[in-house]
Amino acid sequence: MRFKGLDLNLIIALDVLLEERSVSAAAARMNLTQPALSAALSRLRRYFDDDLLLAVGRRMIPTPLAEELRPLTKQLMRDAAAFINMSSNFDPATSKRRFAIGTSDYILTVLIAPMLAHLEDIAPGVQLDVFPTGPEIHERLDRGDIDLVIGPEPFLAPSAPSELLFEEQHVVIGWDGNPAMHQPIDIDRFFELGHVAVRIGMEREL
DNA sequence: ACACATGATGGCGGTAGAGA
DNA sequence: TCTCTACCGCCATCATGTGT
Numbered sequence: 001m002r003f004k005g006l007d008l009n010l011i012i013a014l015d016v017l018l019e020e021r022s023v024s025a026a027a028a029r030m031n032l033t034q035p036a037l038s039a040a041l042s043r044l045r046r047y048f049d050d051d052l053l054l055a056v057g058r059r060m061i062p063t064p065l066a067e068e069l070r071p072l073t074k075q076l077m078r079d080a081a082a083f084i085n086m087s088s089n090f091d092p093a094t095s096k097r098r099f100a101i102g103t104s105d106y107i108l109t110v111l112i113a114p115m116l117a118h119l120e121d122i123a124p125g126v127q128l129d130v131f132p133t134g135p136e137i138h139e140r141l142d143r144g145d146i147d148l149v150i151g152p153e154p155f156l157a158p159s160a161p162s163e164l165l166f167e168e169q170h171v172v173i174g175w176d177g178n179p180a181m182h183q184p185i186d187i188d189r190f191f192e193l194g195h196v197a198v199r200i201g202m203e204r205e206l
Numbered sequence: 207a208c209a210c211a212t213g214a215t216g217g218c219g220g221t222a223g224a225g226a
Numbered sequence: 227t228c229t230c231t232a233c234c235g236c237c238a239t240c241a242t243g244t245g246t
Contacts, residue, residue: 007236023210036238038211043237055210055245 006047013040015073017053021060092123100129102137103150111150111165 013030017037020026027037045052052069053060062070090097103112108130119126131137131146138157140146149156156162172190174181180193 033239039237
């Protein structure tokens with residue numbers, strides 16, 4: 001079963017190899033042994049007549065051709081996923097699917113937790129994995145590790161389709177002894193005042 | 207010590223040929 | 227035309243070698 005002489009399974013291996021830049025790591029991710037992935041890389045090298053990944057010290061560096069192939073393999077994987085999804089009618093009542101959702105603890109509290117009881121009624125076999133959002137969340141969404149990201153509009157990936165889920169207003173909480181709390185606050189006044197801020201993730205500096 | 211490559215070996219599936 | 231069987235190739239694992 002070859003397409004233009006290429007075993008299409010090798011495209012999956014190439015996609016993972018270019019992401020991991022490590023034969024061992026790619027093998028672990030694909031539940032194969034390292035020699036199996038090494039052999040797959042060898043067949044890819046033969047087909048493309050290119051090293052694709054060059055060992056430099058203890059690292060594997062992609063060749064220019066591999067860099068060119070990377071977005072194409074990504075697109076192929078996305079198309080394949082869409083192709084597969086088209087063939088299966090999703091029925092929440094019988095589905096055993098596991099969804100991976102990237103979101104904040106806030107959304108977990110106000111949206112997902114109350115939704116679980118309803119989900120238990122309409123989709124008892126469906127499971128949810130909830131992951132905290134972070135700087136790599138868009139990459140994980142592209143990779144297919146995450147099915148859905150729920151978050152504020154400015155943080156959504158421009159490349160992914162999105163839909164407005166709900167809107168809400170910010171509320172100012174302040175000390176009753178603060179004179180600013182006893183008069184109307186417009187946007188300028190708001191920014192003039194000092195704040196206590198919560199920052200999550202590695203980039204916590206102001 | 208770690209990561210990748212390679213050789214030996216075995217299982218699985220495809221192909222070709224023989225027979226009903 | 228269909229079924230069975232022998233053979234072959236591919237790809238996996240295991241064991242081991244090689245390079246950093």
